[in-house]
Amino acid sequence: MEEIDRRIVTLLAKDGRMSFTDLAKETGLSVSAVHQRVRRLERRGVVRGYSALVDYDEIGLPLTAFVSIKPIDPAAPDDAPERLSHLDAIESCHSVAGEESYILKVRVASPLDLEELLQQIRASANVSTRTTVVLSTPFDYRPPRIRTDEDAGDAAR
Amino acid sequence: MEEIDRRIVTLLAKDGRMSFTDLAKETGLSVSAVHQRVRRLERRGVVRGYSALVDYDEIGLPLTAFVSIKPIDPAAPDDAPERLSHLDAIESCHSVAGEESYILKVRVASPLDLEELLQQIRASANVSTRTTVVLSTPFDYRPPRIRTDEDAGDAAR
DNA sequence: TATGAAACCTGTGCAGG
DNA sequence: CCTGCACAGGTTTCATA
Numbered sequence: 001m002e003e004i005d006r007r008i009v010t011l012l013a014k015d016g017r018m019s020f021t022d023l024a025k026e027t028g029l030s031v032s033a034v035h036q037r038v039r040r041l042e043r044r045g046v047v048r049g050y051s052a053l054v055d056y057d058e059i060g061l062p063l064t065a066f067v068s069i070k071p072i073d074p075a076a077p078d079d080a081p082e083r084l085s086h087l088d089a090i091e092s093c094h095s096v097a098g099e100e101s102y103i104l105k106v107r108v109a110s111p112l113d114l115e116e117l118l119q120q121i122r123a124s125a126n127v128s129t130r131t132t133v134v135l136s137t138p139f140d141y142r143p144p145r146i147r148t149d150e151d152a153g154d155a156a157r
Numbered sequence: 158m159e160e161i162d163r164r165i166v167t168l169l170a171k172d173g174r175m176s177f178t179d180l181a182k183e184t185g186l187s188v189s190a191v192h193q194r195v196r197r198l199e200r201r202g203v204v205r206g207y208s209a210l211v212d213y214d215e216i217g218l219p220l221t222a223f224v225s226i227k228p229i230d231p232a233a234p235d236d237a238p239e240r241l242s243h244l245d246a247i248e249s250c251h252s253v254a255g256e257e258s259y260i261l262k263v264r265v266a267s268p269l270d271l272e273e274l275l276q277q278i279r280a281s282a283n284v285s286t287r288t289t290v291v292l293s294t295p296f297d298y299r300p301p302r303i304r305t306d307e308d309a310g311d312a313a314r
Numbered sequence: 315t316a317t318g319a320a321a322c323c324t325g326t327g328c329a330g331g
Numbered sequence: 332c333c334t335g336c337a338c339a340g341g342t343t344t345c346a347t348a
Contacts, residue, residue, distance in 0.1 A: 001215070009211060016173045016207035019341060030317055035343070037315090046215040050173035051208055051300060054166060058158070058203040060304035064251070066223075066260060081295030092297040094221070097290045103223060107301055109308070133254045138238030140249040143208060144264055147217035151266070178324060187334050192326070194332095 001046065004029065006146045008037055009046060013143035016050040053141055061089075061107040063114060064134035068100035069127040080125040087124065089117050100130065158203065161186065163303045165194055166203060170300035173207040210298055218246075218264040220271060221291035225257035226284040237282040244281065246274050257287065 001009075004027050011018055011026055020038070024031045041047045056062060069080065080102055081093050092105045104121070108114045118129050158166075161184050168175055168183055177195070181188045198204045213219060226237065237259055238250050249262045261278070265271045275286050 006216075009209065009216060012209035013211055014208070016209045020343090021341060031342080032318080032344085033316055044215070045212050048210040048212055051171070051210055051298065052166065052169035052173045053205040053208055054170055054301060055202050055205055056301065058201070059163075059166060059301060060308075061301055066251075066253070085296060088299065088302040091299050091301070093295045094223075094291045094297070095293045095295065096223070097292055103289065103291075109304060132260065134251045134260075135254055136252045138250045138252065138259075139242060139247075140251070141208065142245065142248050144211060144213065144216060144218055144248070145245040147266060151217075176324065177326090188324080189326080189328095189335080190333055 003148070005037060005041060005046070006148065008034065009041060010143070010146050012038070012047060012050075013146075016052075056107055060109055063108045063110060064137070065106050065108070065114060066132045066134070067104040067106055067118065067121060068096075068130045068132075069102045069104065069121065069125065070100045070130075072126050072128060076126065080127060083125045084121060087117065087120055089113070090121075101127075160305070162194060162198060162203070163305065165191065166198060167300070167303050169195070169204060169207075170303075173209075213264055217266055220265045220267060221294070222263050222265070222271060223289040223291070224261040224263055224275065224278060225253075225287045225289075226259050226261065226278065226282065227257045227287075229283050229285060233283065237284060240282040241278060244274065244277055246270070247278075258284075 007027055008023055011023060020031050020035050023034045023038070027034060029037075038047070056064065071078065071080070078101065081095075084090055084093060084104070089106050089108050090104050091107055094103045095101065096103050106114070106117060108117055114131070114133075118131060121127065121129055164184055165180055168180060177188050177191050180191045180195070184191060186194075195204070213221065228235065228237070235258065238252075241247055241250060241261070246263050246265050247261050248264055251260045252258065253260050263271070263274060265274055271288070271290075275288060278284065278286055
């Protein structure tokens with residue numbers, strides 16, 4: 001991906017509703033050229049979709065927690081993600097290196113709902129859980145800084 | 158927030174670029190009514206913004222990690238978030254209950270970049286770090302299920 | 315890939331209930 | 332808080348280079 005595509009993705013990550021007209025102004029391309037590039041980025045999966053960022057307090061899900069899970073039976077096949085995906089309180093599921101096998105991020109309305117969710121997680125995936133409650137969120141969902149080719153050198157320096 | 162607003166937010170969380178016309182169709186309201194509601198939701202901060210969801214592998218940041226931090230000097234004033242916000246590899250920063258004080262989610266290009274970032278984190282905020290590397294991400298950024306008023310009872314059951 | 319022009323569709327403001 | 336209308340501006344396609 002080269003410079004202009006990077007710029008487009010950066011802009012759309014910051015403002016997912018930016019118009020093609022504005023993207024064209026920012027990139028110096030014509031509207032149609034930008035249009036083609038955005039569609040291509042979507043098709044290639046560089047841009048996976050668009051989302052409104054929501055205030056979780058406002059929508060009645062003020063309690064966030066990280067839940068690390070570990071299989072009860074380490075010999076059993078690991079299909080935790082499929083077993084957990086029906087629980088829509090789970091926002092994300094990452095397989096991780098370390099003592100536990102997955103880290104989940106969950107959003108619930110109350111401590112009681114968290115308790116119920118943890119029971120569902122344990123029952124659904126046959127795992128033990130370790131929960132870290134979020135107290136506040138100084139920042140979240142910051143858009144990525146998209147690497148330029150020069151950045152590639154940074155790590156080597 | 159009542160039913161129609163909830164529906165609008167749900168739809169925009171799933172597709173941040175959905176047109177007002179389509180939102181109107183989905184809600185049964187006129188375009189202008191939807192328009193007013195969306196603007197109001199934005200003004201009230203229920204909708205905090207819009208973002209393109211990006212494939213981090215594709216943009217050259219294939220390595221994700223969770224970094225838990227703990228102050229070296231527990232007596233010092235805790236201004237870690239401000240001290241860390243300039244590091245744009247940090248996507249999110251949550252203050253948490255538990256042994257550590259914050260959990261950061263970071264995105265970098267390589268293990269070497271992760272090493273460098275950890276040094277910067279430790280130096281910038283005078284903290285120790287504990288890092289959990291993400292191996293794969295079965296799912297992420299799932300849109301929330303917005304609570305209906307009936308959901309309020311769930312926890313009590 | 316790029317462009318400009320044409321056709322069509324949306325966003326937005328306003329008058330009115 | 333709703334609707335419908337008007338028009339400016341955005342989106343999308345196409346012919347062309």
